[in-house]
Amino acid sequence: MNIFVILKRTFDTEEKIQIDNGEIVEDGAEFIINPYDEYAVEEAIQIRDEHGGEVTVVTVGEEEAEKQLRTALAMGADKAVLIDNEDVEDGDTFTTQALLTAYFKDQEADIILGGNVAVDGGSGQVGPRLADQLGINHVTSITDIVIEGSTAKIEKDVEGDQMMLEVPLPVLVTAQQGLNEPRYPSLPGIMKAKKKPLETLDLDDLDLDEEDVEGKTKTVDRYLPPEKQAGRMLEGEPEDQVSELVTLLKNEAKVI
Amino acid sequence: MTKQLVISEVKDGGFRNVSFEAVGAAKMVDESAEIVGVVLGEGVSSVADELFHYGADRVISVDSDKLKEYTPEAYSQVLMQVIEQENPDGIVMGHTSIGRDITPKLASRLGSGLVSDVVAIEGGATFIRPIYSGKAFEKVEIEEGLQFFTIRPNNIPAPEKDEGKNGSAETLDVDIKDLQTVIKDVVKNTTSGVDLSEASVIVAGGRGLKSEENFKILDELADVLNAAVGASRGACDAEYCDYAMQIGQTGKVVTPDLYIAVGLSGAIQHVAGMSNSKIIVAINKDPEAEIFQIADYGIVGDLFEIVPKLTEEFKKVLV
Numbered sequence: 001m002n003i004f005v006i007l008k009r010t011f012d013t014e015e016k017i018q019i020d021n022g023e024i025v026e027d028g029a030e031f032i033i034n035p036y037d038e039y040a041v042e043e044a045i046q047i048r049d050e051h052g053g054e055v056t057v058v059t060v061g062e063e064e065a066e067k068q069l070r071t072a073l074a075m076g077a078d079k080a081v082l083i084d085n086e087d088v089e090d091g092d093t094f095t096t097q098a099l100l101t102a103y104f105k106d107q108e109a110d111i112i113l114g115g116n117v118a119v120d121g122g123s124g125q126v127g128p129r130l131a132d133q134l135g136i137n138h139v140t141s142i143t144d145i146v147i148e149g150s151t152a153k154i155e156k157d158v159e160g161d162q163m164m165l166e167v168p169l170p171v172l173v174t175a176q177q178g179l180n181e182p183r184y185p186s187l188p189g190i191m192k193a194k195k196k197p198l199e200t201l202d203l204d205d206l207d208l209d210e211e212d213v214e215g216k217t218k219t220v221d222r223y224l225p226p227e228k229q230a231g232r233m234l235e236g237e238p239e240d241q242v243s244e245l246v247t248l249l250k251n252e253a254k255v256i
Numbered sequence: 257m258t259k260q261l262v263i264s265e266v267k268d269g270g271f272r273n274v275s276f277e278a279v280g281a282a283k284m285v286d287e288s289a290e291i292v293g294v295v296l297g298e299g300v301s302s303v304a305d306e307l308f309h310y311g312a313d314r315v316i317s318v319d320s321d322k323l324k325e326y327t328p329e330a331y332s333q334v335l336m337q338v339i340e341q342e343n344p345d346g347i348v349m350g351h352t353s354i355g356r357d358i359t360p361k362l363a364s365r366l367g368s369g370l371v372s373d374v375v376a377i378e379g380g381a382t383f384i385r386p387i388y389s390g391k392a393f394e395k396v397e398i399e400e401g402l403q404f405f406t407i408r409p410n411n412i413p414a415p416e417k418d419e420g421k422n423g424s425a426e427t428l429d430v431d432i433k434d435l436q437t438v439i440k441d442v443v444k445n446t447t448s449g450v451d452l453s454e455a456s457v458i459v460a461g462g463r464g465l466k467s468e469e470n471f472k473i474l475d476e477l478a479d480v481l482n483a484a485v486g487a488s489r490g491a492c493d494a495e496y497c498d499y500a501m502q503i504g505q506t507g508k509v510v511t512p513d514l515y516i517a518v519g520l521s522g523a524i525q526h527v528a529g530m531s532n533s534k535i536i537v538a539i540n541k542d543p544e545a546e547i548f549q550i551a552d553y554g555i556v557g558d559l560f561e562i563v564p565k566l567t568e569e570f571k572k573v574l575v
Binding site: 011015019035101129131158165168231255 | 327356372373385386388396397413437438439442451497500502504509528531532535536542552553554555561562569572
């Protein structure tokens with residue numbers, strides 16, 4: 001099977017965010033594979049191990065994202081592709097859609113896996129956008145997948161409910177938490193990953209001009225929410241604390 | 257005058273509240289706009305009228321057994337036909353399970369931008385949305401073309417309901433064809449019927465609950481408050497509860513009016529998912545717990561003693 005994973009390099013979820021002049025400060029921050037994309041990498045490896053074939057991990061990003069691709073290779077993916085977006089100013093989800101579409105139109109993917117959402121931008125748009133451009137079905141937020149012949153049997157999370165469905169391949173799916181438990185790269189895995197192929201493509205390689213990938217939306221500012229002040233600690237016996245709390249919620253905060 | 261299309265959602269026989277909020281959002285984009293609602297499903301025509309009470313001028317119902325359960329294929333066929341027919345200046349939908357899934361597909365089809373998960377609108381054209389799960393915010397504009405966005409439930413107020421308002425109820429027949437996705441089953445899991453993303457009150461538990469069994473005391477508190485129950489990653493990893501309940505940077509991001517955090521420490525990854533709640537109450541036995549740094553009201557104590565007492569106290573006040 002021809003298996004692909006689209007992944008994104010993101011801030012570690014433990015990082016605090018700092019903003020300077022409307023831009024996120026990246027200096028000194030730890031970066032990881034977006035946690036939802038990590039489930040996708042794990043699932044891709046499991047599908048390959050069961051059905052054979054090859055796992056290719058693809059990212060859109062700058063040179064630094066090679067590190068996350070190597071991590072995916074160390075987990076067990078076979079090949080990696082970095083679509084370098086350094087030349088793209090003010091890209092958005094449309095930009096990523098356009099870059100990935102240009103790459104994928106020449107690949108005969110049986111299945112493309114990605115994360116349900118990236119923990120930085122958080123829009124969750126790229127998966128369904130890409131599937132639409134490729135003319136294939138998509139299923140977001142999956143918690144289980146079994147491939148039988150040319151059909152994918154999928155369990156999808158719908159706000160806590162589960163939907164069981166079947167869809168023919170090729171298909172694009174996005175991973176929800178609970179899909180699997182991603183493995184840690186092993187030491188031999190890390191050694192092997194260094195020799196696995198990692199290809200870098202730019203706009204020219206994909207036959208694209210800057211205007212083909214220009215964003216449709218513009219971020220005009222970024223800011224931090226007002227810092228929350230520590231509030232009031234209630235005192236006294238448990239009975240008193242509880243009755244004071246209920247009174248405060250009713251009369252002061254007016255939320256009940 | 258612009259035309260704003262509101263893609264509404266019906267669940268359990270009635271509109272989801274976020275659909276009314278979407279009408280409010282469309283009016284924030286253009287106060288004088290013609291608001292066209294669209295409602296899809298099986299047997300939905302009968303509920304369509306309620307959208308008029310919130311300010312829709314027209315409501316287009318598309319009724320089909322092929323729309324009983326959501327599939328991107330069927331929904332996109334219908335919605336593309338509606339969009340082509342109406343040619344709106346803006347489209348708004350709730351950032352729900354369906355909204356998140358279908359709007360990027362439509363945006364791809366339309367070659368348009370899309371601003372997801374909007375929590376506020378400034379000056380009709382500047383959309384504010386959380387990034388890094390609410391650790392920061394960004395202001396986004398769509399400089400030209402279709403103003404297409406989704407709104408996070410429980411942030412943009414719905415217009416005042418006016419049962420005297422009416423509008424033009426229309427139906428549209430769409431030949432939905434070539435469906436490849438087969439829905440086999442839908443299993444309802446949610447214990448309390450209140451959805452986390454739309455709940456105005458949330459009771460959330462952490463590792464301090466110590467077992468799956470003990471989450472019952474949160475269910476009892478939630479029942480009294482008509483609240484949804486959530487959990488920290490720690491509690492989910494320890495298998496006290498299902499991942500569907502997880503709140504945090506991985507998991508759900510919520511903004512209820514009242515968030516009661518019980519026996520959870522307030523790790524940054526959890527706080528990212530709930531810190532924009534309006535009022536936060538923390539109950540924890542450790543006075544140094546991080547959660548107290550962001551709580552409006554804090555109680556240091558044994559949750560197994562405090563929570564049942566709190567349930568009883570709410571019962572007295574709320575009856």
